[in-house]
Amino acid sequence: MLERRELLISMAVVAVVTTSGCSPLAADAAAQAPVRGTPGSAGVGDSIFPGAGNGGYDVAHYALDLTVEPKSRAALSGTSTITAKATQNLSRFNLDLSRLTVERVEVDGTTAKFSRKGNELTITPSNPIAKGAKFATVITYHGTPKVLPGLIGGSQDGWIKTDDGAFVMGEPLGAMTWHPVNNTVHDPATYDVAVTVPAGLTGVSNGRYVGKESADFGRNTFRWSNRTQTIPYAATLAVGKFTLETGKTKAGVPIVNAVDPRHHASSRKALEEIPAIIAWGEKLFGPYPVDSAGAIIDHAPKIGAALETIGRPVYGKTPTSTVMAHEYAHQWFGNSVRFSDWSQIWLNEGFATYAMWMWDEERGRATTQEWFDGVYRVPAEDKFWAPVPGKPATGKELFGDPVYYRGAMVLHKVRQAVGDKVFSKILKAWTAEHRNRTAVIEQFISLTEKMSGKPTRKIFDVWLFGKGKPKKP
Ligand SMILES: [Zn+2]
Structure with missing residues (x-):
């Protein structure tokens, strides 16, 4: 079973590479021929989390356009545009989402029916989607994310509130606390995250920092573009008072560190080690597999954990360089080479x-x-x-x-x-x-x-x- 899934993934990767940017034929065929579909599965059969992830499609990209108002009742609102490819004739499909309220769903520009049960969001497009067709799902949603209890006593999984905002540590399942997602290591994707926050706060995610723009009502929008294939638990969003510091690794990969000012002084030594840790990793493990680097150091004294969020691990307090080396090693072991179960x-x-x-x-x-x-x-x-x-x-x-x-x-x-x-x-x-x-x-x-x-x-x-x-x- 695991072997078969691996094969599916590698075939899907090949298919995405060979058809990227030239799918009109498939799209035409999908539009013309009536398709009879069957439902995508509501899980991928993991031995420990059988309900996590979904079948029937393969996500290529998540474009998240979110507003975070830490002090509001609806702390998170916005849209997620999910570009995916059907891996079967699909009458309906599921995403994983914990609690947040879904307002509207569109598939390829047409309103789609949806229902909720537990952490499953089931979407029924107006017409079945043909196997091989690329399709875009736009989900408008809002709510106050609620963190999941972690697996180890006292730990938390997902959207973790801080005194000035929040950050996401989504392993194993917490990705679904902040966006609708195919919550499995078998479906990595790229991400664009635009996050609009009140003046004085900064929104941070993975990948490269695209820039900041002013938005309405004195808010600012921060844009991040992550072009490395990313498993859902390795994606993050952090909002709070942060200073953004930029640099480069020895090989020229851009570094962006987001540091809570309370940790500015204490984090200098460890942050300065990032280029050395990555260069050391490349010497021992091979080429660095991510197109960005850095760290998110937030202030959450009760959170003992750190998470290897892709290229830019997240820490609830100033880490030692030993902990940083652990999280950087995960860029090779976990984020690039992934376990299958x-x-x-x-x-x-x-x-x-x-x-x-x-x-x-x-x-x-x-x-x-x-x-x-x-x-x-x-x-x-x-x-x-x-x-x-x-x-x-x-x-x-x-x-x-x-x-x-x-x-x-x-x-x-x-x-x-x-x-x-x-x-x-x-x-x-x-x-x-x-x-x-x-x-x-x-x-x-x-x-x-x-x-x-x-x-x-x-x-x-x-x-x-x-x-x-x-x-x-
Ligand atoms: Zn670890």
Whole structure:
């Protein structure tokens, strides 16, 4: 099933590339021939979040034109224009949306019927959409976004309110708290975000900063254009008092940092490290896969998490450069190479955590061996050793320490077995082979065996899929 989905995705990518800008034939055919469609599925069958995402179409682009009034009852209002391509003859299709009120839906310029049930927004166009046809859905909506409870006690998922606005950390499912979305890693898309905010506030998103314009009633509109294929949880929006600071990476990728003034002084050191972190990542993991860089540092002291939102990770307080290295590593491991099912999240978190250890080693703070030894000292009877990091069984286990820290230990053992040189070659081959695609753990295991000529599978059996604390470090 996973294999099949991968194939679909890669075929869809090929199709988009080959037909971009020249679809009139398909559109004509769709307009002339009466089509009998069937409903797109209301989920993509993920083993942990079966209802997330939808089938029957493939989103190419989200154009969001939003107004955020942090002090108003309808804090968020606007339109989302979703350009997609039907992957079947489609009588109706779903998007994921949590709570917000939908006012109107149009498909290709004609009003469409819609209904709501839970987080499913079901849209029935006036005529079925032919397989292969590109279509545009415009959704007008408003409301006060409500964050979802996170999977780990006290954490939050989605639209997180701050004292001067809000920011979005949408992993795993929170993307649907701020816009109607195909909420699955199997449907990445590009984004344009225009956000209009009261004077004195700044709206920030991913991608390149296009500019600021004055809008009515003393508001300002901030425009962002993100041309990197982005999975929904890696898209963000932040509104509040921010200073925008610009720069460039060593390779010339534009950097925009949005910093809450309360964190200006404390964030200098870490922000200055961004070009070095990216250059270090390119040396170890291959070309930086995003067309923008930076950080969003907001003021949310109670939020302990950071999220690798594409090119521009978001932090609720000043991060250390160690945390930044983790979030930047995710640009390769998670945002570009994507797991194909949430139960495979080790491909994200194990790698980003080990990268963080490697960055500390690079900076002379702690060696990877010291990190490893520190984790191995956790007593065998601790529940840290109970879950299987390579196969979290429930949503709660996805973001637990075993996936991250035992996950990083696996890569340390592999690196020791194959040597630094081969290890780096493996990582580069991995990010190249699966760039902008999904992958499964088994493929990584095979790659390590193939490239090293060593029986590394045993390491994964013990450290990634084993139960309990391994007898020897
Ligand atoms: Zn992470």
